[in-house]
C-alpha cells in the first residue's frame with residue numbers, strides 16, 4: 399500500500415500531502431453548497447484542467463482569475479475579489495478555494511477571511527514554495543505601499559491539499575526558488591532532510607513526494623507550536639534578513655530575482671554569521687555553502703551595494719529598536735532566533751559572500 403497521501407489532522411487545520419491528495423480531496427469538498435475558486439492566469443491554464451480532471455464531480459460555481467506575479471498581491475486585486483464575491487451573492491456557507499502559488503494563497507486567504515467577516519477557504523498549492531511553505535501556517539495578506547505583506551491576518555485555512563502533480567508544469571526558475579526554502583528546513587531543524595539533499599543539484603533529486611512531505615511537516619510542526627511567531631516560528635527567518643534586503647535591492651533596481659535566489663544568498667551570509675557566533679565546524683560551513691553554490695548562481699554584487707543593503711535591512715520587520723535580530727543556525731539541523739548581530743559582522747558576512755570563489 400502506498401504511503402501517500404499522508405493525512406494529518408492537526409486541529410484546526412487538516413492536511414493531505416503527497417501523490418493522490420488531489421483526487422482524495424473531493425469528498426471533503428462535497429459538503430459545501432457553493433465553491434468559488436481563485437487562480438492566476440498561469441494556474442488557470444496549467445493547473446485548473448488538472449484539478450477538473452481529477453475532481454470531475456466537484457462543481458466550481460465561479461473561477462476568479464488574477465494576473466500572475468507579486469504585483470497582483472495588492473489592495474486593488476483584493477477589492478476585485480470582494481466585488482466578485484458580492485456580485486455573486488456568496489454567503490458564509492460557501493467555500494473559497496485558493497489554487498495557486500504563494501501569491502494566490504496569500505491574497506486569496508486574505509480576501510476570503512475579510513469578506514463578510516470570513517468564509518472558509520482551502521489551499522491547493524501549485525508551486526514548490528507554496529507546498530513547502532506559503533500555503534501552510536495561516537499567514538495571509540497583501541503588499542501595501544512599498545512594503546511586502548504589510549496588511550494581513552493570521553487565519554487558518556480549513557485544510558491544505560498538497561499534491562505534487564501540479565509541479566509538472568512549473569518552470570525551472572520556480573523549482574529553484576522553492577528549493578531554497580526546502581534546504582532551509584534541513585538547515586534549521588531537519589538533519590534527515592538535509593541528508594537527502596546534500597551533494598545534489600535539485601534537477602537530480604527524484605523522491606519529491608518524500609522531500610515535500612518532510613518540508614511541509616516541518617513547517618506544520620513549527621506553526622502548530624507557535625502560530626503567531628512569538629518564538630520558534632522565527633527560526634523560519636534564517637537567511638531572510640539579508641535575503642530580503644537582496645531581494646528588495648534587485649527589485650528596486652528593476653532586476654527582479656526570485657525569492658529563493660535571494661534567500662539562498664542570504665543563507666550563505668547568515669551561515670557565515672552563525673559560524674562566528676557559535677563556532678560551527680568549518681566542514682559544516684563548507685557543506686552548506688557548497689550545497690547552495692551547487693544549486694544557485696552567485697550574484698555579481700559589489701561592495702558598493704552594502705550601504706544600500708544595510709538601509710533596506712533597517713526597514714525590515716525583524717529590526718527592533720534599531721537592533722538587527724537574526725535567526726541563525728547553531729549547527730546543521732538546529733536553529734535559534736533573536737540573536738543580536740553587530741552591523742560590522744553583517745557587513746563582513748556580505749563581503750564574505752562577494753569575495754569568495756563560488757565553484758560552478
Ligand SMILES: NC(=O)c1ccc[n+]([C@@H]2O[C@H](COP(=O)([O-])OP(=O)(O)OC[C@H]3O[C@@H](n4cnc5c(N)ncnc54)[C@H](O)[C@@H]3O)[C@@H](O)[C@H]2O)c1
Pocket residue numbers: 438439440441444445466467468471498499500501502504524525526527528531532533534535536537538546547564565566567568569572575657
Ligand atoms: N504566507 C506565507 O507564510 C508565505 C511564506 C512564503 C512566501 N509567501 C509569499 O508567497 C509568494 C511567492 O510564492 P510563489 O513563489 O509560489 O509565487 P507565485 O504564486 O507568484 O508563483 C510563481 C509563478 O509560477 C506560476 N505558477 C504557479 N503554479 C504553477 C504551476 N503549477 N505550473 C506553472 N506555473 C505555475 C505563477 O503563475 C507565477 O507566475 C510571495 O508573495 C511571498 O510573500 C507567503
